[in-house]
Each structure stands twice: as structure tokens, then as C-alpha cells.
Amino acid sequence: MRVAAPVQHRKPTVKDVARAAKVSLATVDRVLNGRDGVRPSTVEKVQKAVAELGYQRDVVASLLARSRSAKLHFLLPDGNNPFFANLADAIVREAGDLAGARTDIKLSRFAALDPEALAGAINSIKKTDCDCAIIVASEDGAVREAVARAQNRKVPVMTLVSDLPESKRRHFVGVDNIAAGRTAASLMGRFVGPRAKVAMIVGSMGLRDHRERFMGFHELCLDEFPSLDLIGPIEGFDDGHETAKRVVELLTHDPDLAGIYSMGAGNEGLLRALQQSGKSHRIRVIAHELSAETRQGLKSGAIDVVLDQDPEGEVRAAIAAAQQLALQPDMPVETNPIEIGIFLRDNLI
Secondary structure (H helix, E strand, C coil): CCCCCCCCCCCCCHHHHHHHHCCCHHHHHHHHCCCCCCCHHHHHHHHHHHHHHCCCCCHHHHHHHCCCCEEEEEEEECCCCHHHHHHHHHHHHHHHHCCCCCEEEEEEEECCCCHHHHHHHHHCCCHHHCCEEEECCCCCHHHHHHHHHHHHCCCCEEEECCCCCCCCCCEEECCCHHHHHHHHHHHHHHHHCCCCEEEEEECCCCCHHHHHHHHHHHHHHHHHCCCCEEEEEEECCCCHHHHHHHHHHHHHHCCCCCEEEECCCCHHHHHHHHHHHCCCCCCEEEEECCCHHHHHHHHHCCCCEEEECCHHHHHHHHHHHHHHHHHCCCCCCCCCCCCCEEECHHHCC
């Protein structure tokens, strides 16, 4: 029996874009590279054709052809948050891998949970030194203003992990945090049963990703598990010591607590408090981000589920999007969504 060969889907080319937009190749090139001399209506036609065809440029090849480098600047929170440590390590690794591919990557850290520090860091970025800034945003007026000023200086800003909608940011790379919260709620509701007490611990409600996780968790619990007794949100400020204090207070006030949803960092303190109270393995725990602490928690059974957003994949997606903005600052950016990984002790590698 003869087996048919799989259909090979050809990637669209600039010729396809020119044909669809009914313009010349030279016009497509001018639009893709953000050069002047093209009517707004023609730019719109080309951009529409790009979007409809799903055309994507080989950004590295384009940079090499132009003998220039894309200068990208990551701004991450400082401190002892293990997720951001993993994210920083991923950025350093990718920077090394791309050293010969016309992409220069700089990493700076700012004080965690300090919007003024982030705003100051954005304000200090010069166009001559940066083609795109990638920031972990906190929702604050000063940060929004700094992003707008950067855009006015022709420095596009992307958000990573935590978004800043209704700002001048150009693109967001990260998971759907409302979906992540709903996923946690769906699991927790099945774990603890009806009328159980479940506590919700966030790093900070000033962080959009944590707030969206809380919203998703809370909304699904109300819809599908209305008999649950929800406690919180309780802020642990992504700090192990502060999180441990909050958990001790929780267990003192609610000794019959059945579940904890930890939406941020500080899980080392959470696990320590559970262990010292003798409640480890008796309280269902869902946490975020695979780190040394959460891995150990999964292995020991103290944590039931970890939801992970794949820092390596996020960094690669952010770099690809930032490279596009470096070459085509006025064009829309498309990236594949970041999937939410669900880890239990049974599938932990």
C-alpha cells in the first residue's frame, strides 16, 4: 500500500505579500522596514496582507544583510525571587547563543515591587543604546508615563510575564494568567471537596499577573465550587520570611484550613511554615513556577501541583518579538502564546 506524502505548507514570502496587497516588492520592503514615502492607505494594505498570510521575516538574516545588530534591554526585578533568577539565567544563556547573530542583549535589575525604580530605569534608556526594552511591569502611573516617554524617544517597550495594558507598550509575552488562576481553581475544588476553607496568597495585588491569577481563581470557585470558604487574598510580597509569617497566622486562625493557592514566590517560607506546624501533606497546595523549592515540594508531596510558565520559552519568544520591533518598529508583532505547564510529582523530570 502506498502512503501519501504529508502536505508541505510553504511559508509565505514577500512576493506573496506584494501580490495580496497589489503593490510592488519595493513598496513591501519600504513598509516592512518602516521607511517613509508610502501612503498610509498603502501601508495599511501591506500590513493587512502580512497579518492575513501570517508572513514572518527571518529577522536574524535581515539583520545580517543590513550589517547591524538589534540592541535589546531586559529590565527584571531584583531580589531573591527564584522565578526571576531563572528568567535572568535564561536571558544570559540566550545572549551568549545569539552573540554571533547580530543581537546584543543587556540585562538590568531594579528593586522589586518598586514602580518608581522601574520608571527610573526606563527613563534612563537612550535610543542610541536600545532598539527595544523588555520589562516586567507593575501597574503604576509612573511606569505608564515612562513607557509613553520611551515610545516618544522611538524606544519601543514590550512587557514580559506581567502586562501593562492601556499603556503605550507594544507587545506582551506571557501566559494567560486568568486561565492559570482558573486552572488552579478547577484542581483545588476537586482536591478539597465542598465547604472546605482555601486560602489565597499573592505576592502583591499591585502586580497584574498575580491579580489576574486571583481573579481567575476566585471567579471559577464562585461559579463551580460556591460552597468553598475562600480566605484572602493575603500578600506575602514574594518573600519567604513574610510568606511564612502569613501562613503561621492563617493556621492559627483557621486550623481546619484545607487548601492554599500560592500565586507568587515565597514558597520556601510557605513550605517551612507547613512543616513546622505539622500540617505539611495534610493541606492541599497549588503553587506557581518550577524552582528548586517547588520541585522539592512536589517530590516530598508537600505541594500537589505547580503551574509553570516556561521561562526559557518566554525569553526566546520575547527576543524574537523584540528583534521584529528592532527591524520593523511600526509593524504589529505576533508571537505564539506561552503554554501553562502543569506539574505533579508523577510527571516531574
